[in-house]
Amino acid sequence: MKALVLAGGTGTRLRPITHSSAKQLVPIANRPVLFHVLQDVADADIKEVGVVVGGTADQIRAAVEDDDSVNLDITYIPQEEPLGLAHAVLLARDFLGDDDFVMYLGDNYLRGGITDLVAEFRRDRPTAQLLLARADDPGDFGVAELDASGRVVGLEEKPAAPKGDHVVVGVYLFTPAVHEAVRAISPSWRGELEITHAVQWLIDRGADVRSTTHSGYWKDTGNVAALLDANRVALESVEPLVAGDVDPATELVGRVRIAEGAVVRGSRIVGPVAVGAGTVITGCRVGPYTAIAERCHIEDSTIEFSIVLPGSSITGVSRIEASLIGRHVEVTPADPAQAPAPAAHRLVLGDHCKVQISS
Known part of the structure; x- marks a missing residue:
């Protein structure tokens, strides 16, 4: 057959x-x-x-x-x-x-x-x-x-x-x-x-x-x-694994999979979550139901119910949810003097985008 x-x-x-x-x-x-x-x-x-x-x-x-x-x-x-x-x-x-x-x-x-x-x-x-x-x-x-x-x-x-x-x-x-x-x-x-x-x-x-x-x-x-x-x-079927470098200041809750080569510092990860190889997460709240692919950089941000594709960077964004973020995307805060940030950002971004949003 x-x-x-x-x-x-x-x-x-x-x-x-x-x-x-x-x-x-x-x-x-x-x-x-x-x-x-x-x-x-x-x-x-x-x-x-x-x-x-x-x-x-x-x-x-x-x-x-x-x-x-x-x-x-x-x-x-x-x-x-x-x-x-x-x-x-x-x-x-x-x-x-x-x-x-x-x-x-x-x-x-x-x-x-x-x-x-x-x-x-x-x-x-x-x-x-x-x-x-x-x-x-x-x-x-x-x-x-x-x-x-x-x-x-x-x-x-x-x-x-x-x-x-x-x-x-x-x-x-x-x-x-x-x-x-x-x-x-x-x-x-x-x-x-x-x-x-x-x-x-x-x-x-x-x-x-x-x-x-x-x-x-x-x-x-x-x-x-x-x-x-x-x-x-x-993600509900992903087997928990911590193969990457997770510091003592990080809290892992529930079904979390950290691939080899990933680095997590001072963050709270609430499963189910999968983090790909070579990704660095610092000072973040991630999850639940979030998959972050390999070679990403996530810093001082909150993200849940989302998919982030390889090579993307999210820095200083207060809350992202229900989002699909493409490959090699950069998401950063806009000028803080602009309009107040919404309760959450929902993004669908194609590859190689650069986006500044109120945070």
């Missing part, structure tokens, strides 16, 4: 971060979302992975090749334009051959992984199997209509009047029968080849399309609020 991981999307809802980097490489709990996906694939005992890449192909390839935490045999499959999930299956035909495969969206975070789901598919081997979850807003997703036995009898992409609350999570399992389906369908009104249309094509021809409902946490990390929420959940 193989895996097809889709990492070609442009991430327009995560701008300005994605103006200069791939959305699949934005970290949660100091690890790129894509790496969480690849770890799930490896844990399911799948070795051969096709990664569909677009305009950020060089960044994704460099990041994956620089990381040795996941041992996989990876083939990169270029997709010049994001023309739909079924289009990605078409492009991957030579790589997939006649093998069964799992297709996993590279910007999804699924707590608990896919090991049990893959084992179930291998045992029963239906034509296709969809991972579903219940949603309060099903009209924002692909919606599955189920019969009494849990088989999928219909699919609609973002319907105005959903027939249920079971939505399609970004994990699909297929036998080679799907290749005929993706060749048979036409582009949707969005100009894309929809995988939901391909699955519906299979259903209409009597194929055995089954579903599994995921009762745990799942998030499409395509916007800032979703990314911060996934970071919150991922």
Whole structure:
């Protein structure tokens, strides 16, 4: 069995971060979302992975090749334009051959992984199997209509009047029968080849399309609020570790992970928090639910419920919360004679910004 991981999307809802980097490489709990996906694939005992890449192909390839935490045999499959999930299956035909495969969206975070789901598919081997979850807003997703036995009898992409609350999570399992389906369908009104249309094509021809409902946490990390929420959940699973240099004047509370090479002085860190290698934190209050990546400098500041990407500096800022701060950003106080500071600052900053704010 193989895996097809889709990492070609442009991430327009995560701008300005994605103006200069791939959305699949934005970290949660100091690890790129894509790496969480690849770890799930490896844990399911799948070795051969096709990664569909677009305009950020060089960044994704460099990041994956620089990381040795996941041992996989990876083939990169270029997709010049994001023309739909079924289009990605078409492009991957030579790589997939006649093998069964799992297709996993590279910007999804699924707590608990896919090991049990893959084992179930291998045992029963239906034509296709969809991972579903219940949603309060099903009209924002692909919606599955189920019969009494849990088989999928219909699919609609973002319907105005959903027939249920079971939505399609970004994990699909297929036998080679799907290749005929993706060749048979036409582009949707969005100009894309929809995988939901391909699955519906299979259903209409009597194929055995089954579903599994995921009762745990799942998030499409395509916007800032979703990314911060996934970071919150991922941090709850981080194992506490103090491998860096933490002085006696620092207080660590709860689940805190300080990487080797990090330095913390005179600060209060309230977990769950992850601090990356080479980061220096002095005179700060950090956390909860905050991930500060490697080589950052945080001084005389308060930050919580946030993600800070590598190489950034925050100095003398009284309170930052629910923020996504890009790579090599500098945040400093503005002239104190300006307007009084708000109770908290919420920032979404792209790479290499320099910002002065009232503090």
